[in-house]
Amino acid sequence: MRPQSPTRLFAIRDYRRLFGAQAIALFGTGLTTVALGLLAYDLAGPDAGLVLGTALTVKMVMYVIIAPLAAAYVDRLPRRTLLVLLDAVRGSVVLALPLVSEVWHVYVLIGLLQAGSAAFTPTFQAVIPDVVTDESAYTRALSASQVASTMESLLSPVLAAVALTFISFDLLFLGTSAGFLVSALLILATRVPDARPSAHTRAWDKAAAGIRTFFRTPRLRGVMALNLVVASAGAIVVVGTVNHVRDGLGGSQSDVAWMLAASGTGTLVTALALPRVLDRIAARTVMTTGAGVLVAAATAAVALLATGLATWTATAVVWTAIGIGTALVITPTGKVLRASAGRHAIPEVFAAQFSLSHLAWLITYPVAGWLGTGAGPVLAWSVLAVLAAAGAAAALLLWPRHEGTAPTLVTAARTTDRSTLSKAA
Template identity: 30%
Template sequence: MSKTSIFAPLKHRPYRMLFTGQLFSDLGTWLDMLALGILVAYTWNMGPAELAALTIVMGLPWVVIGPFAAVWADRLPRKGLMIFCDLLRMLIVLGFVVAPNLYVLLALVFFKELFSAMFDPARQGAIRTLVPEEVLLQASSLSQLSLNVTKVAAPVFGGIIIAASSPSFVFILEAVLFLFSMMFISRLPHMPKAMAEEAAEPGTAKRESVFWKHFKEGLRFIGENRVLATAIILMAVRFFLIFLYDGLLVLWGKEVGLPEEYFGVLLGAVGFGTVLGTLAVGQWNFWSPKPIQMMAVTGAISGIGILILALGSYQVIPSHPALWVTLFFFVGFIGAGSAVPYGYVLQKETPSAIIGRVTGAANSISNLSMFAAPALGAVVAEWIGTGGVFAIAGTGTVLTGLFALLAVRKAEAKREYAGKVDGLHG
């Protein structure tokens, strides 16, 4: 178990600037989640179809364009690219304020998410470049902490602002956050391009062939690295199973008899559990030699929590608000046991020169799995009920973790056997 504090990377000024810039960027990324929905549904009096379109446009760049955009995160200077993405996102969210209709708003949202999908791989690459190897795990954990905290806190903060003012004020504040992000990232030291330019040859065709070569290198690296591929697949399956039931939480709450005012408490419990779990997993990193096993075990345990939610839906266990708040906290806390090791694997297993492309491909795989899950969950709920969806998700989460654990142990046994055979013949 490492005695290095999770906050140790902040002693290094370059990482401190990067982390602060990321914190402001993450706040800006998530601040408008509620405000955009309020603008469409309440200000413009639109319905489910328009809200669905907004959700799709938010995710589309990460799935379709993110892996291609991530190539540029490895081809361009990372500091300049992050500043460029912050600048354009700042201008785009100011455009939200004056957007005259849904079509313009959707176009602006699309481009904001596109530049977010470019910012993230560049940030991952900057961590790999700036942080000493001995505190890479802690730096990755802090980065995950920023994401987890802002994903929960920023929409809530946005909702408070809307209640006191309007969505437009949220968008203006969001622009200020991206400005602050730019200010801190501009104080980073110069980081050279991750990839040296290939020998320049005239003609667009050559440039395109180089681009596709670099794009395929990222995918090939994932396919050839068993640990990295396993971590990405595990997280993609986990995200799919989470989003299978995520949209049904309101129906689940009605079935267990929770008053509507408890939903905010439940979400807060998940967020608080995730934050504490991230701090704990980042600090007590006994798992660092075997991150896949950590992901598998915590995944299986969190699946048990989801199965208990299914039992509540079927009225098998007595329903009490304190029980559900505690359980949601537990699921969030244990969930960090997968998220933090996953981020560490991305950093540890990937060379700096290609981490942008690997991150972009991993984000695309995860977001693609999330795209299909909510619609499938709704269809299955119509067929076997809300509790059935939670039961499927919980069982799938447990089995995925157990299968991954057995697969890793089998691979370790093979390596040990091969080592013994080599020793006999040596």
């Protein structure tokens, strides 16, 4: 096989198609996120936060349960066929969302949709190292996937805001469905190698392997705590925006999307600037700084509501700060995960992070939705700010400072690789 150049990642045809499939599906999912919030408001009005919080809680339950099982069985199934089928299922479910007339219909369809997404993501992540075989190029591929996610968080709300100027929100679901269709076609045109059998013979062993790695690795325990920080501040934006903009600020459907785009702008700009920063500054320093930004932003959000100073400009500034803090924490995470596991353990570790990060959202979404509706957003956001502060403090304690340097991470990766090879021998 001709060696792959780390500087020509997108010259790899199969990776280029897979990346395109991921990016298009992400944008479709982003449109669904905006449309779902507006659908909840259309069905429940002032109780939209409760509906949206419950729907997103259902989503997190699916992710936490199904993602590890998908990672466990991914080496037993034809991966290309599985990815295409999951895209088809998700596209079909999204088409049904505009037809719902009862709140419980939303919960059932979201459960089906997110079950497909929970199986798709670890399967997709497991394919990448088999398509991109060069070590340096693989690291760049992880970064590119993260940039695609941050681009979605910015551009999807912007596209939704523009579209809502001309169409009703229910037509956004058609855009999502089309995205899943295009994603499936790109995967069909890609050569996806068969999975290599895992060293673990039992499904549960494979599902639990990545989680065990998290609990026995100090820096990964720090990452778990940082997941709570991101989810706490992020829940204020994801769940709280629709009611805050529509009821608190008197905005329109399009205004909801633009306010979400403010957070996405902070995420995107920061993510694009971080690669050079990470060459000079340890990941631990960058990520804990991001945690501090998120704690401050969540506290500022509470202050805006409590003092009655929640203007358009002030809200946009706080939302942008949450986006910046999110990027500071999330962007280096792939690098930390990659440096904490041998090559053959990477899918398991990434699947574990997928589930553990969504477990944090499973905690914060009900707080934002259920407590926010029952006791008011000031109390709900105050609890979220406290959770963010607790997560930030735990990260500082669990992640030793000496493990935050890039040389330490590289050494750990090499040690893990040698250990893996020794066990295999």
